Amino acid sequence: MKIIEGGVCAAKGFKAGAMRCGIRKSHTKKDLAMILSDCVCNASAVYTTNRVKASPILLTKEHLADGKAQAVIVNSGNANACAPFGMENARRQAKAGARALGVSEENVIVASTGVIGQTLPVEAIEAHAGEMEMKYDNSLVAAEAIMTTDTKVKTIAVEFDVDGTTCHIGGICKGSGMIHPNMGTMLCFITTDCAVSSEMIRKALLFNVKRTFNRVTVDGDTSTNDMCTVLANGMAGNAEITAEDPAYEAFREALQTVMQDLARKIAADGEGASKLMTCTVKGAKDEETAEVLAKSIAGSSLTKAAMFGSDANWGRVLCAMGYSGAEFNTEKVLVEFASKEGSIAVCEDGRGLDFDEDLAKKILSQDEVEINVTLQEGSGSATCWGCDLTYDYVKINGDYRT
Structure with a gap:
């Protein structure tokens, strides 16, 4: 092909x-x-x-x-x-x-x-x-x-x-x-x-x-x-x-x-977006669980806002996973942020890690960023796509008809 x-x-x-x-x-x-x-x-x-x-x-x-x-x-x-x-x-x-x-x-x-x-x-x-x-x-x-x-x-x-x-x-x-x-x-x-x-x-x-x-x-x-x-x-x-x-x-x-x-x-090309956000969940008990989790993360307004600010606020990710409705072991979660500037682990076993904030910001300042979540419950995986949430989104939709 x-x-x-x-x-x-x-x-x-x-x-x-x-x-x-x-x-x-x-x-x-x-x-x-x-x-x-x-x-x-x-x-x-x-x-x-x-x-x-x-x-x-x-x-x-x-x-x-x-x-x-x-x-x-x-x-x-x-x-x-x-x-x-x-x-x-x-x-x-x-x-x-x-x-x-x-x-x-x-x-x-x-x-x-x-x-x-x-x-x-x-x-x-x-x-x-x-x-x-x-x-x-x-x-x-x-x-x-x-x-x-x-x-x-x-x-x-x-x-x-x-x-x-x-x-x-x-x-x-x-x-x-x-x-x-x-x-x-x-x-x-x-x-x-x-x-x-x-x-x-x-x-x-x-x-x-x-x-x-x-x-x-x-x-x-x-x-x-x-x-x-x-x-x-x-x-x-x-x-x-x-x-x-x-x-x-x-x-x-x-x-x-x-x-x-x-x-x-x-x-x-999301309205007002400045970056593509790819969210992958792997190691879930099945594909359906991974999909629910990935969708919840990619759809979280707070996660999207954090990506707009290039803020490695991994708590937003775990929060979105927690209210997704999917069952998973909260103490077996690894979260990493990645882009063409590299990759950085920010959370392991459901707890925050000491990480280089400057490097994390550099990674998240790119126009394509990844949120990678790894569980330890099976072979299920899924990738979802979204974008950051910017000021321009409200501007575009505030006067959409006019």
Whole structure:
């Protein structure tokens, strides 16, 4: 497997496009994107666990009931969630995309991101979608168009082998705030030319989302619009993957590489964040326990604030572990902080160590820091990703609508 360029256009037979159609107040930012396969794809998706779900989520669930899709239409600037005429406007958006791309309306995935509760100006989409230029090397503009408070484009693609056939898989996503495990305000679109059944796509997607997007936290909020979709058009020419065999394992591994990279990029670009925070718990009695502990640490506002201040306050870590609900031996806990500047143990057997505060501050002053926790209860391990909590987070969200 190797990293390649191309994002959602890296796989054979996928085009993308983007434009400004007038949804956002900005007169310069693109606010509509579309992705198109040359043929109908096997497809699957996972969605937010928030009980309040945006209309595009509900419509996409309908359209993917048969495991088929050919195109995506996605807008930024308006979430079409809890909004007047929500389902009607989501259907009109799907029809506009289908008409512009020449595909069946039922094969169009619809997604939206932006402000909740406002009527989607779907007329702008209907008026301009047909003007969009779709090209085979256009992933970057699509990635830019779905950004809201994101400050960085998030994209990746990889090339991998399936039974001697070279396949490609790539994705774009957006996500910066309202991010919490069980998905957050994120949209992710993944395309592949690997031939794989809808059932096997779903199995691989569920396996990987648990270990990637569901282990990212920025601020403890889970949104109404989150969606991760995978479209496979089979144009690489491999024999279709229909069972959990070595070919499936190769596909699942490639999918995990893409999803984990995008998950890390979401965490690193958390609203107002100055550093990516990676939290790993190992030596737990099982993976589930390790995951609960790692999520609690990564999601702790006090831990995140300590990381912002480059303060080696390991007590915040143990406190977050203690209220996580997971069972563990509090007297068998090792905590270490690490970065490219080195590693330092700050707590052992649940008690503080004498350590070099200056070195610890130097380690935690980097833009990527690690919190590594080791227990002595088993082989379970899990890694979660988050970011520090800065003054800018409040500034961004204090006037989000304006």
